[in-house]
Amino acid sequence: MIKLEKRPQPSRALALATPLIAVFITMIAGGLLFWALGKNPFEAIRTIFWDPLFHEQFASYSRPQLLVKAGPLILIAIGLSLGFRAGIWNIGAEGQYIMGAICGAGVGLAFYPSESFLIFPMMVVAGALGGWAWAMIPALLKVKFGTNEILVSLMLVYVAEQLLASMSLGLLRNPEGHGFPGSRNLKDYAAAHNGELIAGTGMHWGIVAAFIAVIFAYVLLNRHILGFNIRLTGEAPRAARFAGVNPTRLILFCLGTAGALAGLAGLFEVSGPAGQISIDFNVGYGFTAIIVAFLGRLHPVGILLAGLLMALTYIGGELAQLMLSLPSAAIQVFQGMLLFFLLALDLLTNYRIRIAVKGAA
Amino acid sequence: MTGTLLSIRGLTKAYPGVVANDNVSFDIQEGEVHALLGENGAGKSTLVKMIYGLVKPDSGEMTWRGGAFAPPEPKAARASGVAMVFQHFSLFDALNVAENVALGMENPPSMRDLARRIRRVSEAYGLPLDPNRTVGDLSAGERQRVEIIRCLLQDPKLLIMDEPTSVLTPQEVEILFQTLNKLKSEGTSILYISHKLEEIRTLCDHATILRLGKNVGECVPADTSARDMAELMVGDTLQTPTRTTEKTGDVMLDVSGLSLEPSNPFGTTLKNIHFTVHAGEILGLGGVAGNGQDELLAALSGESTTWPDAVKVKGEDVGHLGPNARRARGILAAPEERLGHAAAPDMSLVENALLTGAMRKGLTQNGFVNWSGSTAFADDIIKAFDVRTPGSDRAARSLSGGNLQKFVIGREVLQDPEVLVVNQPTWGVDAAAAAAIRQALLDLAAKGAAIVVISQDLDELMEISDRFGALNEGRMSDIRPAAGLTIDEIGLMMGGAHGMEVAHIDEGAGA
Structure with missing residues (x-):
């Protein structure tokens, strides 16, 4: 079972850095997406x-x-x-x-x-x-x-x-x-x-x-x-x-x-x-x-x-x-990724993930 | 049946920065009422959470009737025969008793069967309870019965009770003790957590005393004086707050004919409340939780407004004014709920100082916040009230309950109120902090302020009040001088047994 636990004092540096990290991860994931569509990922990211x-x-x-x-x-x-x-x-x-x-x-x-x-x-x-x-x-x-x-x-x-x-x-x-x-x-x-x-x-x-x-x-x-x-x-x-x-x-x-x-x-x-x-x-x-x-x-x-x-x-x-x-849908997915990664990183800044081992009852 | 039911050896549990339990060992015998005694923060809750499978110990072991016992989760603990009544009820107001009980069961039987079983068990143990009543309409004592019956349906071998009497009148405590004694006579062991020494002396066979996570002593409560137990618990001689003045002055707060509909459907309606408080006087208001305490505080702080002359401060009508207008006229308040009501959890102490201090401390100019002034005010509070925190930039949430409570009370006291209303000023606060808070209230009264202390801790009220009254179902009892009141009289002022039937434990013992 996966649990989220609130961090008592979230790191300030991390909170400030998350948007940048999110943009970076979006570039990677988006690059993979464009690559799967048969485009050169580096060229696509550069174009955007x-x-x-x-x-x-x-x-x-x-x-x-x-x-x-x-x-x-x-x-x-x-x-x-x-x-x-x-x-x-x-x-x-x-x-x-x-x-x-x-x-x-x-x-x-x-x-x-x-x-x-x-x-x-x-x-x-x-x-x-x-x-x-x-x-x-x-x-x-x-x-x-x-x-x-x-x-x-x-x-x-x-x-x-x-x-x-x-x-x-x-x-x-x-x-x-x-x-x-x-x-x-x-x-x-x-x-x-x-x-x-x-x-x-x-x-x-x-x-x-x-x-x-x-x-x-x-x-x-x-x-x-x-x-x-x-x-x-x-x-x-x-x-x-x-x-x-x-x-x-x-x-x-x-x-x-x-x-x-x-x-x-x-x-x-x-x-x-x-x-x-x-x-x-x-x-x-x-x-x-x-x-x-x-x-x-x-x-x-x-x-x-x-x-x-x-x-x-x-x-x-x-x-x-x-x-x-590139199809316009791919661009929309790309923009969606940006929001998704930002929110995900946001959550991880404020909470930590605990994986609880489910014991035998 | 004799023998050891549960044996605890060297249990240790550390959290970052604090060792909650340090090598704790003790035994619970079959059919014994065992007291676990200690201040807030002594590690009682962590210990019982380990027994109940909510928390895993770092080291140490438990044995249950000779076999190894390490419940990974509450379900496993319940299967072994451990049941627990929590201090804070987990009941849904809008559901009836049987539905609430069913929600806590793994495989609930049909509602008709369940209602029948609830009736049978409740009568067998002298806890009359109608399975079809809506929980929102029950008194605190009756809600506790729901929780107890929920446990008894599992036929437990060990019943853990966490501060069960904090929500009961003395008469209701009497009824509860009869039930617990009956359980004990049937061979059920009870682990009874409390910091109230007198009730432990009446009820418990054996006591284990925890201080700062360590087992610091064991005793037979009936043979040990309350004072000795208290000193073991605190680890020091107890300081009783001292009062310096007895004389009282003019009427500062005059409440007359205050009636108020609650803002939520399960709140309490205030009904025609009258009282006055004089300068230099402390009025203690007792009563079981949920009898109008929150509503009365809101009506006095200005969060709820009424018609103008229901509340008067120094003769001036303030009943229609909001919180800041009342603060300007000298009446301040500190609500019970620290996080989310008295203070904003995620805001810094500086921002929380501004929260109520903006008006009287002049912390705004043309609406612009004077942050350096707010910081200075927060630092003053931290210094004057010995609030333990690395700095005023810390979030309120990061403080322990006692420290935040000192901050909340200090924030109001340092604004030199003429009337101060506090609700549960020492709830969940360790003895040293509680004594400091009570002393601050007494000192403030000595300087000529009128103080209303709403509390469920009768000992506290008797210690600091000049006069005593009680809230019961939104009504105020007669207000009488605190000196010389007996515990029976106080109990009756609080509403006696709240219409709960007295336990009749001699009949129907065949459950």
Whole structure:
């Protein structure tokens, strides 16, 4: 019989090293997978991890993509991590992301073709509010009626997707778009466009916001009593009650912040890289951010690194599909391995395995 | 039947950093009540776990009626005839008695058969119990009966009882002892673990005394004074806490008409509780566990709120306020459950100092935490209360129970409370630490604080309280001066035998 035994004082060095070890083991196991598929494992691993950044031909295109993809992941994951730390499970960031995009783009398009410099800031506020309001639905239902926020927030993703379809076919459809679904392209609307801040880097306002969120979350969790209360609630809910934490306020704060950040991510995406509201605008950032949050072990700096790593495997994965004609399923298995090994190593850091010999009864 | 049932020779068990049992030897005779006496941490639990097959000894051997005995797991120990009643019951509140008993059996018979057997055994041993009652509705004494009957159904040769009386009123203890005596008269041996000396003197034929994992003495309890046994157990002369003041001042805490529905379905409803505590006074509240102690602490700490004037501190209504608002007004609390309630297990002692100290110690500024201030506060607690730990950066979980309890009590005492409410301040704490905690409470009272001590340890309450009351099914008894109360009077205040039928052990002995 195999038993898990909690380690009294888990090694700190090991806890910090596990993500790196997990990446390393993933490379080995992934290499074996690619080898079994008849590809050169070293070339495949190099294509995924190295070429997106340093290949002389593709890097100029894929390097900016790193920030473009990592930005929304980090921004959303930071918001989610606050709730996850407190044991509040917002699974519906994807929906909040969509609502942020719709509200933000809606405000911008409402003023078309005004060129006021106030338009973009107003869109930012509207995007945050849209995501916040969408997250307030599960929050208020939980606080008032004790509903499960996991179910409600998840279901609201599908509601948001329907709303997105309706918006791109109806209210926000481009009047000059010859009947095609989708809104006006904000790239052609300077006052509302979230363009690259430094040409060729992929850096846009969303990335700036993500970095600010990382710093904000770090200070909150380590220096502020509210962050302490969040951690306390996650680790010992009864002790938190005793310490005077108001659970209602904490739920509203955590879900609200997560929603607002997801909404911001949606707004920056729609006004920048995506450019327009369309039926297939969302590509799953809200769900992937859950993985990013845990990969970064709910720590702001960890999330920053995990977001970049995740973005890298996406871009590298696409590149490997293109160049080595690896099936996309193999790339997904590879990404799954990364999470699997991280969680497995995590468990072994906190627990030790005891193999108990089953004695004769 | 005479002869040796179980013989233990040189049992040793070491855990990293501590030797739990060091070369322990003793014998249990057939039909004997054998006491295993020692402080918390003396190694009693480890020893019985080895007998019960839960822990394997590092060295040493046991013989059972002359044959080698080394149970690899509890199932094997049970098959040999060892049964154990644990200190903490493992029962499911929502199931009935028979279902709970069936859950512990290898091959449970049909429910009808089982109910019949439970009835028969329970009547034979004077432990009346209805197999169809829901466990959540039973008193602590009745729950213990479920555990005992679960053991008796196995027809044990050796019954191990771990601190069985800690949840019983004196009257209920009386009933239990009659049952144990009947078992003994039928030839069952009993290994009785306790640190309560008087009951060992009444019940047990022989005692083995453990200290720091070693067998430090054996005696016949009836011929040995409680004081002598205590000194063997502690290894030192006992220090009795001293009190310096007798006079009391103004009313600091005034609870009137406090009623409260519990937050979980098997909690206790507080019913119309009235009492006052004066400056410089210690009010001791006894009662069997589960009679409203946790709920009363929550109502006083602010975790549960009621209407404003149900709780008054220095005349000000606080019943509607949360924990931090109450702390600001001078009323602090220390709950019973150290890990998870009074302290967060995986957080450092610094963070745990902040947990309740943020308000009164001014450890936050505009919401930002003053970590150096929190560290200083944690270090103060560690120093003033002699908390044994390598440093304040250690996780609360890594401290022993007694050390963490000193930290928890110290954290509240060092905030200079005007009213302090503590629940089970010395539960699971060794005698020296317990004495230090009691002395700290007495000193705090001497400085003019009003203190409410909720405890199940009657000796402790008699030692430090000025007045005594008891909680019984969410109601408060009359509150009377502690001096001069007899054990019978206290037992009646605690609810007597809780409606449990008195054992009638002379009839139906043919089980």
